[in-house]
Amino acid sequence: xxxxxxxxxxxxxxxxxxxxxxxxxxxxxxxxxxxxxxxxxxxxxxxxxxxxxxxxxxxxxxxxxxxxxxxxxxxxxxxxxxxxxxxxxxxxxxxxxxxxxxxxxxxxx
Amino acid sequence: xxxxxxxxxxxxxxxxxxxxxxxxxxxxxxxxxxxxxxxxxxxxxxxxxxxxxxxxxxxxxxxxxxxxxxxxxxxxxxxxxxxxxxxxxxxxxxxxxxxxxxxxxxxxxxxxxx
Numbered sequence: 001x002x003x004x005x006x007x008x009x010x011x012x013x014x015x016x017x018x019x020x021x022x023x024x025x026x027x028x029x030x031x032x033x034x035x036x037x038x039x040x041x042x043x044x045x046x047x048x049x050x051x052x053x054x055x056x057x058x059x060x061x062x063x064x065x066x067x068x069x070x071x072x073x074x075x076x077x078x079x080x081x082x083x084x085x086x087x088x089x090x091x092x093x094x095x096x097x098x099x100x101x102x103x104x105x106x107x108x109x
Numbered sequence: 110x111x112x113x114x115x116x117x118x119x120x121x122x123x124x125x126x127x128x129x130x131x132x133x134x135x136x137x138x139x140x141x142x143x144x145x146x147x148x149x150x151x152x153x154x155x156x157x158x159x160x161x162x163x164x165x166x167x168x169x170x171x172x173x174x175x176x177x178x179x180x181x182x183x184x185x186x187x188x189x190x191x192x193x194x195x196x197x198x199x200x201x202x203x204x205x206x207x208x209x210x211x212x213x214x215x216x217x218x219x220x221x222x223x
Contacts (some may be wrong), residue, residue: 017179032210043112044152044199044214051210086152096165097142101151 004029004089004100012106013077021072021103023061023087034072034097035061036086044086047072057081077107111136113202113215121221127188130132130218134181134202140164141183142212146197158183160161187220194221 003026013019025031033050048056050063050070061072070087087100114133122128134141142165143155154167158177177183181202187194197219201212 034210043216044201046211049210062120072221093165094159096167097212098154099144099152 001090002031002091002098004087004098006085006087006100006103008103009013009101011107012108015079015109016076017021018092019077019081019107020032021085021105023070023072023100025068025087025089026071027068027089027091029091030065031089031091032089032093033061033063034090035059035070035072036088036099038084038086040083047085050051074080077105079107079109081105082107113196113200113213115200115215115218117218118216119221121223122190123223124190124192127186128190128220130185130187130198130200131218132183132185132200132215134183135201135213138202138204139181140205140209140214141177141220142180142197142201142203143183143185144201145169145176146199146217147195152199155185156158163187190222192222195220 023092030104035047037047038044059074084104086088086102088097090097116131117125140159142157144152146152157165161177172188197217199217200220201214203209
């Protein structure tokens with residue numbers, strides 16, 4: 001069965017510092033991977049997906065199949081990045097989206 | 110486009126009772142997924158409905174059931190409520206084809222079981 005692990009429940013950084021939110025997955029095939037974000041008092045929303053290989057709000061994520069990881073990175077954290085971040089996986093289109101337990105990112109000045 | 114709506118937003122029930130939650134997807138979306146969110150377990154997948162058929166199912170007991178109507182609206186039912194069912198229940202809808210990768214979430218229904 002597929003599984004998503006986010007080892008950190010809370011990550012606290014100062015404004016301007018680099019950020020790396022870790023995500024590891026277990027699945028023998030080639031999954032689709034996503035990062036979702038939930039800002040305070042807002043709905044959960046898609047941040048980015050590995051296929052698009054784009055940068056959203058300064059965040060990027062690279063799929064490392066050898067290490068089965070999909071870490072989310074940003075070179076310079078901003079206070080508005082403070083939120084709950086979820087890594088998610090699905091085997092292919094039409095299958096269930098499986099989430100990790102989430103990491104709270106707190107950026108302070 | 111109006112977003113995903115869920116009713117009711119808050120619910121308090123007693124152990125042993127049953128509850129029905131409702132979700133209206135974004136217009137044109139045929140897939141509706143349900144999740145249970147708790148502080149300890151995060152987001153856990155319950156089930157997904159597509160064109161009135163359950164397409165995927167998570168690892169929840171049979172007390173949790175759902176259905177989808179011809180207009181894509183979906184309901185989730187929990188029978189014989191337990192204290193551990195207290196959670197935020199989220200539904201999400203998605204489009205089909207190339208755009209099916211993105212799920213749009215509702216605000217959730219906060220269920221408290223006493």
